[in-house]
Amino acid sequence: MAASKIGIDELIEIVSDDGIVRTGVNVYNTKNRLLLSGDYAVSNVNTLLYLKSIGITELSFDPEKNGTIRDKNGEDRLVESNLDNRALSSIESEKLDFTIFSNLNNRLREIHKLKHEAKKAYEGAKQNTIKVIEDIKRTGGEFDYELVENTVMDILSFLTRNENTFSYLTREIFSYDDYLYNHCLNVCIIGTAVTRRFNEHFSSEINKYLSRLYSENSLEHSQVSDTSFLYYLPEDLYDISIGFFLHDVGKVMIPEKILNKKGRLSNEEFEIIKSHSLENGIKILNKNMIKSPFINNIVKYHHSALFKNEGRCYPKDRLHIENPAYVKICKLVDIYDAMTSKRSYKNACNPVAVVTDLFHEYAHKDQMLQFILHSFVNTVGIYPPGSMVFLRDGRMAYIIDSKGPIVMPFTDTHETTLTDQPDPIDLSVMDETEEQLKIDRRKPVISPAEGYNILPSFLKEFIK
Ligand SMILES: [Fe+2]
Ligand SMILES: [Fe+2]
Structure with a gap:
């Protein structure tokens, strides 16, 4: 056939x-x-x-x-040849194919459209998350697993639309009260994006190595597939994403006054917080008959060691080499999300500064960790289009494109909103003498929802 x-x-x-x-x-x-x-x-x-x-x-x-x-009896199922032999199937991916400087208004409209869709997707996912958490509280541990699967599916389908879609999906909603809901979603979204990049990068390095090995042993290249090795299979990635979503599920059983405490935790309180992973988290997974080792490992070990002799980890007896890459990704994303989220007692940190600092702090500790961190930096070390940043000269600027980044200043150096529309600036082509035209990493990134009032009319018209 x-x-x-x-x-x-x-x-x-x-x-x-x-x-x-x-x-x-x-x-x-x-x-x-x-x-x-x-x-x-x-x-x-x-x-x-x-x-x-x-x-x-x-x-x-x-x-x-x-x-x-x-079929289930091991019998071959005959399939009719119903279509012509077209090229391999592919995804209809939305491409942002434009020249920014020649078609700025289209780009601004495009950013707004994607942000709008992201907000809708995020809100939908958040409503499901609230339901899952409320169910656990009400029943003492049981929840609708299918709802979690559907939520993760929705996130995955949004993430695949184009290369940087994930950046539209996070940081949209800042709320002091909704930390746990947003955190589950953020860790799922960011963790999934990082794991995919890691999987592609790692698998491709192994494939390159295998190709070299074959050619050194003078086997014909045509005998060797360039994509014969895949570190995580699609169904593994699916379980990993669900694990990211559920990583803190045990926190639902921790009293809110301890979870949201502003000051330092007492030793006793810290012990209670620690029970959210190995004890409460696993209890909830068991109650819902969730057996996947990916999900179980994430829930159990997302606070354990990233590298040898790392302090303040739990469980203490879990060695860093026992932790798979996806568990380490969960821990990194967990730290990243906590630092870049705004809470009632602290401001959000600049995400690019956080990821760069994490890289410098951890990369030299362990080779595999360094590999993971590269994927992490390449995924989240960007400024999301449509967000606002401060330049070092004090002006505020709107991100037009993460690559560069390309920005459009919209205030003067005293944060007074401009009335005339300036040209965008590609920060990647600035030289040493233009230090003042770099992004000020000490200041947080502002979402349009927060900064709407200070935006000039030439930007507001795209963000209505
Ligand atoms: Fe946790
Ligand atoms: Fe967490």
């Missing part, structure tokens, strides 16, 4: 019914990143649901490349 395309719904039905699908054809996104290896036998329906959630409606299937579809 020749290669063909099969509808994703048909495959979901087969796998849901305990069947197995191996397509024989790798699935990539438009940026040539491997989403599903053709060699991999899919037995968990979440893998296919994930592909569907990011817009894939059909998969290529090639029996000549070992493609197999079997």
Whole structure:
């Protein structure tokens, strides 16, 4: 039988019914990143649901490349060759293809549109998060797992839209009271984005190494697939994202007056806080029959060591080498989110400063950690488009593009709003003599919701 395309719904039905699908054809996104290896036998329906959630409606299937579809009895399922042999399936990804300086207004509209969609997606996810947390409080531990899955699916589908979409999805809502809800979501969103980048980067380095090894042993290159190794499979990534969402689930059982205490915690209070991971967190997972090792590891160990002899970690007897990369990512993102969030007793720190400081503090401690930190910096070490920053000369500026970054100043050096629209500035082309035109990292990033009143009319019209 020749290669063909099969509808994703048909495959979901087969796998849901305990069947197995191996397509024989790798699935990539438009940026040539491997989403599903053709060699991999899919037995968990979440893998296919994930592909569907990011817009894939059909998969290529090639029996000549070992493609197999079997039902629960191990019988081959025949699939009609129903479509022509088009190129591999790909995601319809929205591309921000524009020249900023020649089409500024379109860019501002685009930022606003994405922010608006992000806000809606974030709000929807937050309502679900509130429901999950309220359910746990009410029942003493039980919650609707499907609601968590749906929430994570929504986040994943938004994240896949384009390279930096995640930056639109975070920091939208600042609220003192909603810390736990926002924190669950932020750690899930940022952690997922970092883990994906880490997975691509790490897998590609291993593949390069294997290619070199093969060519040194004079095997023909054509025998070797460049994408034969994938560190985390799509279904692993899905569980990891759920784990990020649930990492602090045990905090629901901690009295709020201890969780939100402004001053220093007593030893006794700290012991109570510590029980949110290994004790309460795991109790809640067990109550809901959540067995995934990814989720369990994240909940248990997201406060344990990143490197040898790290102090103030718990549980103390868990060694850093026992912690998988995704657990370390959870811990880093947890610290990052706590530092960059605004609380009733503290201001938010500048996110790029936080991530750079974390890198300097931890990178030299351990090689693997350094690898993880590179993915972390490359994912979150950017200023989100549509946010506002301070320049070192005291002016405030609106981020037009994270790359550069390209900014548009909108106040003078005394923070007085400008009336005329200035040209955007690409900060990456500034030389040493223009130090004052850099971003002031000591000051936090401001969201448009917070800074709306000081925006000039030429920006407000895009942010209505
Ligand atoms: Fe925690
Ligand atoms: Fe946390």
